[in-house]
Amino acid sequence: MRRSLMTLLIVACTIPLAGQSPAPTLQVPYTQFRLANGLTVILHRDTSVPVVTVNVWYHVGSANEKPGRTGFAHLFEHLMFEGSKHVQEGVFDTLLESAGGNNNGSTNNDRTNYFEDVPSNALDLALYLESDRMAYLLDTMTPQRVDGQRDVVKNERRQSYENQPYGMASIEIDKMAWPANHPYNWPTIGYMEDLTAASHSDVVEFFKKYYAPNNASLVIAGDIDIPRTRALVEKWFNEVPRGADVEPIAPPAAILTSVQKKTLTDRVALPRLYLTWLTPRLYAPGDAALDLVSSVLTGGKNSRLYKRLVYDTQMAQDVTAFQQSGAIGSEFQIIATARRGHTAAELQKVIDEELEKLRREPPDAREVQRAINQIEASFYRRMERVSNKADALNGYYVAGGGPDYFAEDLARYTSLSASDAQAAVIRWLPPDRRVELVVEPEVKK
């Protein structure tokens, strides 16, 4: 996973283009309330197409997993689709497809989300299904269901990691970058032996601990009537019992004090270099500046690393840099693939030269503004799809700033200057405290 550009929210008001009006205000009106059982509900009306999206975040991810059970939050996500007390196995998907709906879920380190995109007449159905698995998942859960999804998830791991060129690199990097007792040390997909060990009783414990309404937030957006939707939410979710409060994670400190090096081999034709630093968590000071740095380094043909490695010297096939922001910490990565006849060490030398230039001198004003203009436009592009808006409303709410945090999120970038980018490189991307992983082609036997 990489953080996409659309998550970098910036307004271009620092240096408006001559003769043009400022960007319109970003505002997403919403209604928020909380049920007695602690479920937070956020409603947003958008009637551009007759579609409704139901978006639930449970505030649990792989960072909440216990030792020996890595991958469990994601395995659990799969089980949420396998039926609940009033919904037979398989019926969840059948009912939604019969109504013309799509649904899915995803798990990362910090949260698990679920969504249903349905025609507006199927809102009642989507809420019935979501509330039934929130209230009654365990009533029909069996060891056989756990076994079934365990094997599906193992095939997901094979497909998305083991059988993917360079697919094991990210797992190795996280292991090297974070302390063994830090919850970002292990992969969301989990280790095979831990997937094997997961049991029915783990499912029961996990559901009771994390899948209570007071540990969730529900966003409904699209072609809805607000009072009617509120009444439907109360009808279906009021009876879900509140759970115990969930203790926040208390992660140990994570600081790299030296260069950690490793070389993996894989069934690939070309070497690839991964440089990784530990950086400030999402929304912390430095987080936005590092987004800007990533754009200066690899955003577009004129960005520093792309121009030098891919365009001018053509030593690299590709180069990308990104700030991967997490709730309790982030990684900044630079990834570059060497062309035939070039080595990862050569790429690393050029990358270090370019980082050193940024430490000595800030990027110029046009580089910074170009990045900001790109990011601003990407933000509007995200707003076109109501499911994107719903997920953003939920994410902003969870982050603590209120659901309509769009403009504020933009604002944390508007104050950035070229010297902020320079300071971020100096402070957060030192050459002597990072992970250097190289994936080399296997020597053919």
Next chain:
Amino acid sequence: MTATQRTKTDQPQRAQRPLRFVVAALAASSCLTAAVMAQSAPDRSKPPALGAPPRLNLPEIQKRTLSNGLAVWLVESHEVPLVQINLLVKAGAGDDPAGKFGVASLTAAMLDEGAGSRNALELADAIDFLGASLATTASFDASAVRLNVPVARLKDALPLMADVVLRPSFPDAELNRLRQERLTALLQAKDDPASVAPMAFARTVFGATHRYGTGAAGTEATLKGFTVPDLKSFHASMYQPGNAVLVVVGDVKLDAIVPQLETNFGSWKGTSSPRKPVPQAAQVPQGQITIVDMPGAAQSQIRIGWVGVPRSTPDYFTIEVLNTILGGSFTSRLNQNLREEHQYAYGASSRFDMRLSAGAFQAAAGVQTDKTAEALREFFKELNGILKPVPAEELTKAKNYAALSFPSEFETSGDLSAKMEEMIVYGLSDRYFGEYVDNLQKVSAAAVQKVATTYIQPQRFAVVVVGDRKVIEAGVRALNLGPVRVMSVDEAVGQ
């Protein structure tokens, strides 16, 4: 740090920080509505009844023609201050001459590598500075230059787009750069079983000489041979106003934008010769298996199928319903069998590639290596099973899924412009999408069965398995699906 999810779509999610405080101000007011509601437990004994599905009011397509005959199609959409402008050219990889496979794709890719008075870097800088995105691509059926830009900066972006379409300079150095980039991408594709499988399948079904047997970007051999005159010649003959349409969606009005389009594109002159159709491919003669050896692969990538139908098939709606049942949805038979019932795969699917000429029908999955033969057996069980009458309930589910999810395909400016492009490339009538849902709903069980027996003939399908030969070969051979060939990745994808 990774995100994983339930189905195959790659939709990375951003991490967020945990709850710190909640906004409680509105919580108290919830009791007002609650008081109105019945407080008894809801009836969960059956799912709530669905009301009548909403009707999608299709946006009106406004049409105009510039002074040079260039057609403009426009849909207004005022949700966000952006505009999408696509210059669609009715020529693509399907128009590549023999021996020049890849020229349409490379021509498109070169359009923004220098145009008008700007070199490649200056052009990229100008576009990026406007917050615009400009993509230049070619599929088998069409080429396109697609601009997305904040509406306030449209005036500055349009001349750049016009340069890219009308005045590309095709510098030799940039051609060599893209050539190396594409050759390297082909080399890298051979690392990935999920990339090798579709290339090997296309080569098996269509052969080396039919255009659809080779990827749109061409081969190592053709890429090495392309010259600047090749690209200029393709551009000069195919990028013509009579052969193109400007598709506009966004926060604009027709009367306001047409003068700007006239200024930038109105002087574009030239004539195009009629398009030569891609010939109908010969059908796969008999069942056959190709094992492409990838030693140590954790999964086998499977593709099964043959030559299918063109986009113009009169059976379009029936095929949509058929494929939804077979492998076009989560609850489809292939996914239910291979994923939910047997857990051999993370997902399984099928599809008909519909192009101007008949593309492939294919069923596909990545399956765990030690279950390869078992998975193939289940694939064939479902491919044979779909020839029998489809139960009414399953038919209704599939029709409703395809029909009722249709409105969601019209949400964004990208969605809307894609639908207009489809109308233009395939010559669909103005009423086509308005009648789409009704046409789906008319599909009968008898029609599905008839179409299935025509287009699904498992005993004649080509099977491609990309995986660890030493583990899978014996089991695959024992299935007796036809003659088995074993080949290397290089042999399978062609040079």
